Amino acid sequence: MKFPAKCDRRSLMVAGLAAGMATRGAASAQTPPPVALKGLPPGLPQPVETIDLWPRGAPGAPAAPLVETVEERSTDALVTDRAVWGITRPRMAVFRPDRVNGAAVLITPGGGYRWVVVDKEGYEMGRWLAARGFTAFVLFYRLPGEGWASGPDAPLADAQRAMRLIRHRARDFAIDPERVSAMGFSAGGHVCASLSTRFADTVYAPVDAADGLSARPHSAAPLYPVISMSLPDAHTGSREKMLGTNPTPAMEAAHSPDRTVPGDAPPHFLLHAEDDDAVPVSNTLLLRTALKARQARVETHLFEHGGHGFGLRKAIDKPVEAWPDLWRAWARTTGLA
Incomplete structure (x- = not known):
């Protein structure tokens, strides 16, 4: 999306901020965020605004109706760890x-395609x-x-639609529609990398x-991502949830982002312990190799220790704790912020 010839970026940002403030009440939650029965801890801001992706419902609903379920996995009264x-x-x-700094980030939390993690790789990063x-x-x-x-x-369709909606409503949020990035964790990293490599696919x-x-993100950060759907590199749980127990080689290739990198792939920030x-860390290395082969910009950080699913909370007091600032410094070099 280009800016009108008679409207500079500063004017657009000011106008967008005013519009966003004026419409914040009207644009409040449509379908509320996931809520578990356990009370929420004090001091942690919870989102009060949501955007439904599909105005007439998500396409291709399962024959057997689904029931949205939220499980609170934390036993600590001061920490939430919801899965939906x-x-x-x-x-x-x-x-x-x-x-506002004019930039936006679409976050896709992980969960092994079994569920979507709400807090650890979603709300904490949002805050x-x-x-x-x-x-x-x-x-x-x-x-x-789940039968879609x-x-x-299905996850890629939601990610494409989300990216387009953010751009469509850029003025409401005082953001530059050309500066909308993507960030994803684990299986959410697969969603992120699928978006950054298959943004032009019709799904x-x-x-x-x-x-x-356009659904092409300005830049992408798949973090400790699921990438390959082929053994031995694949995360077996994500592979089975996505492709079933006996996928064909063609199915594996179509859903492995390292094998779908286009010539106009956006800059990537990669991270793995x-x-x-x-x-396996080989997932990140496979994507890095594929991006390099296409001459895409890519920055890669590998840490000796960190395990899986560290996000923000599990990175504390480890060298990997530096990753968000490394991402932010890299993001400046791309013009995101």
């Missing part, structure tokens, strides 16, 4: 910064980004093994004007 599955209304939870001026959108995407007609493409029928916009016992 049976997502029938894919949506984004919005974290608005007090002072961190908003505190630094980024408008963050945490995506609750459909799970590929689009099957393994759903257009529903409104937003679908005329070498002692990851769930998703």
Whole structure:
């Protein structure tokens, strides 16, 4: 999306901020964020604004109705660790910064395609980004093994639609539609990398004007990502949830982002711990090699220790704790912020 010739970026940002403030009440939660029965800890801001992706419902609903379920996995009264599955209304939870920097990040949490992790790889990162001026959108995407007609493409369809909606509503959030990045963790890293390599694939029928916009992210950060759907590199749980127990080589190739990198792939920031016992570090290395072969910009950080799923909370007091600042410094070099 280009800016009108008679409207400079500063004017657009000011106008967008005013519009966003004026419409914040009207744009409050459509489908509420996932909520568990356990009470929420004090002091942690929870999103009050969501955006449903599909105005007439997500396409290709399963024959057997799904029931959205939220499980609180934490036993600590001061820490939440929610997981949600049976997502029938894919949506984004919005974290608005007090002072916008004009950039946005679409966050796709992990969960092995078994569920979507709410806090550890979603809301915590949303708060961190908003505190630094980024408008963050945490995506609750459909799970590929729950009977949707689009099957393994359901999460990608939600990610494409989310990226287009963010751009379509850029003025509401005072963001530059050309500065919308993507970040994903583990299986959410697979969603992120699928978006950054298959942004031009047609995986759903257009529903409104937003679908005329590009789904290509400005830049992408798949973090300790599931990438390969081929053994021995594949994360077996994610592979089975996405492709079933006996996928063909063609199915594996179509859903392995290292094998779908286009010539116009956006810049990538890659991160992995070498002692990851769930998703082999080879996944990140395969994607790096493929991006390099296409002459795409790529920055890669490998840490000796960190395990899997460290996000923010499990990185504390380890060298890998530096990763968010490394990403932010790299993001500046791409023009994101």
